[in-house]
Amino acid sequence: xxxxxxxxxxxxxxxxxxxxxxxxxxxxxxxxxxxxxxxxxxxxxxxxxxxxxxxxxxxxxxxxxxxxxxxxxxxxxxxxxxxxxxxxxxxxxxxxxxxxxx
Amino acid sequence: xxxxxxxxxxxxxxxxxxxxxxxxxxxxxxxxxxxxxxxxxxxxxxxxxxxxxxxxxxxxxxxxxxxxxxxxxxxxxxxxxxxxxxxxxxxxxxxxxxxxxxxxxxxxxxxxxxxxxxxxxxxxxxxxxxxxxxxxxxxxxxxxxxxxxxxxxxxxxxxxxxxxxxxxxxxxxxxxxxxxxxxxxxxxxxxxxxxxxxxxxxxxxxxxxxxxxxxxxxxxxxxxxxxxxxxxxxxxxxxxxxxxxxxxxxxxxxxxxxxxxxxxxxxxxxxxxxxxxxxxxxxxxxxxxxxxxxxxxxxxxxxxxxxxxxxxxxxxxxxxxxxxxxxxxxxxxxxxxxxxxxxxxxxxxxxxxxxxxxxxxxxxxxxxxxxxxxxxxxxxxxxxxxxxxxxxxxxxxxxxxxxxxxxxxxxxxxxxxxxxxxxxxxxxxxxxxxxxxxxxxxxxxxxxxxxxxxxxxxxx
Numbered sequence: 393x394x395x396x397x398x399x400x401x402x403x404x405x406x407x408x409x410x411x412x413x414x415x416x417x418x419x420x421x422x423x424x425x426x427x428x429x430x431x432x433x434x435x436x437x438x439x440x441x442x443x444x445x446x447x448x449x450x451x452x453x454x455x456x457x458x459x460x461x462x463x464x465x466x467x468x469x470x471x472x473x474x475x476x477x478x479x480x481x482x483x484x485x486x487x488x489x490x491x492x493x494x
Numbered sequence: 495x496x497x498x499x500x501x502x503x504x505x506x507x508x509x510x511x512x513x514x515x516x517x518x519x520x521x522x523x524x525x526x527x528x529x530x531x532x533x534x535x536x537x538x539x540x541x542x543x544x545x546x547x548x549x550x551x552x553x554x555x556x557x558x559x560x561x562x563x564x565x566x567x568x569x570x571x572x573x574x575x576x577x578x579x580x581x582x583x584x585x586x587x588x589x590x591x592x593x594x595x596x597x598x599x600x601x602x603x604x605x606x607x608x609x610x611x612x613x614x615x616x617x618x619x620x621x622x623x624x625x626x627x628x629x630x631x632x633x634x635x636x637x638x639x640x641x642x643x644x645x646x647x648x649x650x651x652x653x654x655x656x657x658x659x660x661x662x663x664x665x666x667x668x669x670x671x672x673x674x675x676x677x678x679x680x681x682x683x684x685x686x687x688x689x690x691x692x693x694x695x696x697x698x699x700x701x702x703x704x705x706x707x708x709x710x711x712x713x714x715x716x717x718x719x720x721x722x723x724x725x726x727x728x729x730x731x732x733x734x735x736x737x738x739x740x741x742x743x744x745x746x747x748x749x750x751x752x753x754x755x756x757x758x759x760x761x762x763x764x765x766x767x768x769x770x771x772x773x774x775x776x777x778x779x780x781x782x783x784x785x786x787x788x789x790x791x792x793x794x795x796x797x798x799x800x801x802x803x804x805x806x807x808x809x810x811x812x813x814x815x816x817x818x819x820x821x822x823x824x825x826x827x828x829x830x831x832x833x834x835x836x837x838x839x840x841x842x843x844x845x846x847x848x849x850x851x852x853x854x855x856x857x858x859x860x861x862x863x864x865x866x867x868x869x870x871x872x873x874x875x876x877x878x879x880x881x882x883x884x885x886x887x888x889x890x891x892x893x894x895x896x897x898x899x900x901x902x903x904x905x906x907x908x909x910x911x912x913x914x915x916x917x918x919x920x921x922x923x924x925x926x927x928x929x930x931x932x933x934x935x936x937x938x939x940x941x942x943x944x945x946x947x948x949x950x951x952x953x954x
Contacts, residue, residue, distance in 0.1 A: 415803040456778060478836065
């Protein structure tokens with residue numbers, strides 16, 4: 393009986409660990425795609441001295457999926473985000489310079 | 495000496511004052527009857543010049559409550575901390591320095607371990623009462639927090655207290671509520687509070703209407719405070735200023751960066767079926783212009799999903815494009831509000847069911863919609879059973895199964911337009927009976943109404 397409980401605990405722990413790893417991989421994939429866009433924005437700003445108005449300015453072709461999408465907020469601030477599902481976002485803003493779920 | 499060591503909880507400080515003659519130090523407890531010292535030898539001296547003398551000329555060891563482990567261990571039960579070393583009389587400071595005691599006081603850093611003791615320097619804890627608020631005249635002395643009257647922003651009194659009492663605890667890598675904190679944390683918070691008030695004073699001078707706007711909108715003031723507390727940089731202050739100005743015109747301009755708004759969807763993304771048709775026609779792949787086979791393939795792809803490990807459920811991969819676009823929410827007289835992200839996704843699902851030979855593709859797609867709302871209830875409670883979700887699912891499925899014609903001469907977007915005009919009686923957002931109640935932008939609040947059926951609400 394004890395052995396069975398131990399076995400179940402080990403299996404559940406491994407499963408949780410596996411899911412956590414997959415979560416991190418998923419997040420890394422999103423960030424990887426987002427960072428490509430961030431680099432393009434940074435290059436554009438370096439060349440032109442201002443933020444691009446939209447993603448076509450820096451020749452980023454958006455597929456009609458989760459993103460990433462670019463939005464200029466004002467002359468000094470922008471956001472890059474993924475639309476996940478119906479109502480969630482993974483977002484980067486140039487103020488905090490961090491990726492976060494919303 | 496031994497008595498002093500066994501009676502005190504100096505966190506190892508005793509070895510720093512080893513060279514002093516503790517027998518000569520007077521100890522007066524705050525509550526003599528309960529003091530551990532009282533049970534032992536108690537000697538009252540006149541001020542002996544070792545510690546600060548009180549009004550009566552005696553010296554005091556100040557008794558502090560046990561401090562929950564923030565910044566250092568203080569022993570169990572009642573404990574004693576030394577008064578700040580910076581207050582020591584010069585001759586005593588010199589004596590301590592001669593004895594090798596470090597007097598460049600940093601109460602937070604652990605002193606190096608030695609002789610089996612992992613001791614810390616003496617700890618003094620700070621509370622919100624130690625905060626000061628700068629005055630408009632930067633030359634005048636700041637006012638202690640407790641004596642400050644917040645005339646324009648009464649809500650800040652509570653907000654600052656709550657903010658101050660959130661203490662980061664490295665042991666658990668998280669925040670806890672505590673009325674005491676360390677010098678370092680206190681300094682950081684004091685620095686931010688000073689900057690925040692200077693920001694408000696500057697705002698009053700440079701843009702009085704923006705200042706007045708904040709004074710009249712306590713929730714916005716708190717949101718600005720939260721945002722700046724999290725992003726304490728020059729850019730953030732500049733950004734806050736421009737966003738407050740934009741907010742005064744009632745427009746959400748920042749894509750939720752600041753959360754200064756109430757942050758709810760709808761009006762921002764509300765549009766007409768023509769807006770949505772333009773969106774499809776001008777999309778990167780120009781999907782609106784698709785006909786026949788291409789239109790059929792596109793419709794099928796709208797139901798694609800991918801398992802998401804953050805939410806632990808499959809999520810749509812193709813409809814995210816519509817989430818943050820004008821035209822996501824369309825008002826129709828027969829179908830109420832339609833959420834086009836839901837509409838398109840369940841159109842794709844139902845169309846796939848139909849192509850796979852299902853007998854009830856609409857019913858199956860709607861069942862999927864119910865499952866999704868149920869799972870929303872667990873992982874995204876704020877959007878579960880929003881009143882437009884299930885009707886949108888049903889109408890999407892209906893369009894794909896009963897109205898979309900692969901062989902039609904009309905483009906995909908034209909067929910959609912036809913369905914909205916002929917079946918749902920598409921209208922403009924302001925025609926909706928609840929137009930004045932719907933939120934202004936993306937929301938994490940609960941929907942204004944819940945609907946657990948596919949029957950539309952707010953119809954005409």
